[in-house]
Amino acid sequence: VPAGTALVLARLPLEKISECLSELCAVQVLALKKLLSQEPSNGLSSDPTVPLDRLAVIFRHTNPIVENGQVHPCQKVIQEIWPVLSETLNKHSADNRIVERCCRCLRFAVRCVGKGSAALLQPLVTQMVNVYREHQHSCFLYLGSILVDEYGMEEGCRQGLLDMLQALCIPTFQLLEQPNGLQNHPDTVDDLFRLAARFIQRSPITLLRSQVMIPILQWAIAATTLDHRDANCSVMKFLRDLIHTGVAND
CATH class of the missing domain: 1.20.930 (Transcription Elongation Factor S-II; Chain A)
Incomplete structure (x- = not known):
């Protein structure tokens, strides 16, 4: 309905x-x-x-169809x-x-x-980062990729989106550094590199000039051997887009 x-x-x-x-x-x-x-209860009611x-x-x-200049x-x-x-x-x-x-x-x-x-x-990104620091739900990385897709080409949003990526990467890297981290968290790998790939597509220079680029690349190389279709696909797409960006700007 x-x-x-x-x-x-x-x-x-x-x-x-x-x-x-x-x-x-x-x-x-x-x-x-x-x-x-x-009050929180164990039943389905809450x-x-x-x-x-x-x-x-x-x-x-x-x-709805919204013309340029109209408020959505x-x-x-x-x-x-x-x-x-x-x-x-x-x-x-x-x-x-x-x-x-x-x-x-x-x-x-x-x-x-x-x-x-x-x-x-601003409030959404702040909350995503704060909750993710405590609970590494990979859906926040996925939501981050949607935000980069929508706003990555807006000059005024790029730095804020990069700050978001860097803040999300800290707990993500800690998670992946655990024993068998890549194997145990394929959803995180999948969503992290979807987010990184969106940056390469929407605002490559912002990411390439950032300090977080080197560890992202190192994790991408480490994850190339991961035997998980979706995660591997995201990693390869990120690397492919990265190489294409370099070739296109050559």
């Missing part, structure tokens, strides 16, 4: 979309707020995955729901399954509004 409603919404006049989307999301936001106010998944579906299927109608709604998503993420920061659902919801929200979610960038 949320998917169908979102598809209909996207065809409305722009000024109507924001109002209707706000009402559509309000039901899920209310559910999340209710869950946040509950599990926020259903409203998170519904919000993700709404943003995934809301694709979903921008205001996403700013409205960010505080409750942020709180949900903090409350369940140790639970990989719920954090993944939060990141998925944010991924579709960012994709929905594109450049229009710029106001969200």
